[in-house]
Amino acid sequence: MLNVILCGAPGSGKGTQSQFIVEKYGVQHLSTGDVLRAEIASGSELGKKIDNIISKGNLVPDELMLGVIENYIASLPADCKGTIFDGYPRTVAQAESLTSLLEKYRMDAIMIDLLVDEQLLIQRLIDRGKVSGRADDNLNTIRHRLAVYHNQTEPVAHYYLHQGIYFPVNGNYAMPDVFIQIESIIDRETKR
Numbered sequence: 001m002l003n004v005i006l007c008g009a010p011g012s013g014k015g016t017q018s019q020f021i022v023e024k025y026g027v028q029h030l031s032t033g034d035v036l037r038a039e040i041a042s043g044s045e046l047g048k049k050i051d052n053i054i055s056k057g058n059l060v061p062d063e064l065m066l067g068v069i070e071n072y073i074a075s076l077p078a079d080c081k082g083t084i085f086d087g088y089p090r091t092v093a094q095a096e097s098l099t100s101l102l103e104k105y106r107m108d109a110i111m112i113d114l115l116v117d118e119q120l121l122i123q124r125l126i127d128r129g130k131v132s133g134r135a136d137d138n139l140n141t142i143r144h145r146l147a148v149y150h151n152q153t154e155p156v157a158h159y160y161l162h163q164g165i166y167f168p169v170n171g172n173y174a175m176p177d178v179f180i181q182i183e184s185i186i187d188r189e190t191k192r
């Protein structure tokens, strides 16, 4: 089974590379951002609360996210080839919860960290904001999302470094060239 925890700053290419990984390896894709946006689109009371958090560029509380992940893992089909965890975990507390859950279900994972220069991240998100309609793709919110990333999510890299499953990737290159690096890590690590 191939489980990839795909981390990186906003705009680093997590969603883009997840699609490439799904196509090549036939695994499932769990984007916590997509799950949260679907809840907002449903118009539920919970969705309204989430909208208020996401549109400001803040993180949704850990307890709520843990519920999403628990439900997801518990409902995986027996023949599942693995999962790309796109955008989870974003705090060390979330990483600890995920470790416990993966242990409970006897699942291994590797963590791939997409590293991209800040100016490039901002440019990508501003460009996407012209067409995406995402409430958080505007310059002020992008800057806040990046600050939240540095404060709350970057320590997650150290957590996985200590676990010995941390693999950085240079995400500044064109999409196919980023995927070549990811492929080589996955192919090497799954042969062990």
Ligand code: AP5
Binding pocket: 008, 009, 010, 011, 012, 013, 014, 015, 016, 017, 032, 033, 034, 036, 053, 054, 057, 058, 059, 060, 061, 065, 086, 087, 088, 089, 090, 094, 124, 125, 127, 128, 136, 145, 171, 172, 173, 174, 175, 178
């Ligand atoms: P989420 O939807 O996960 O947003 P994000 O992390 O801000 O990431 P993005 O979707 O903006 O970027 P990406 O890295 O996926 O890059 P993409 O491939 O799209 O989360 C949204 C919000 O939900 C969070 O801010 C938070 O509030 C909440 N949330 C989600 N998970 C949570 C959690 N676990 N805990 C708490 N809260 C949570 O690419 C971006 C653009 O760049 C695209 O236009 C793409 O075409 C382009 N691009 C990608 N790669 C390249 C490349 N190599 N070269 C050129 N362009 C590229």
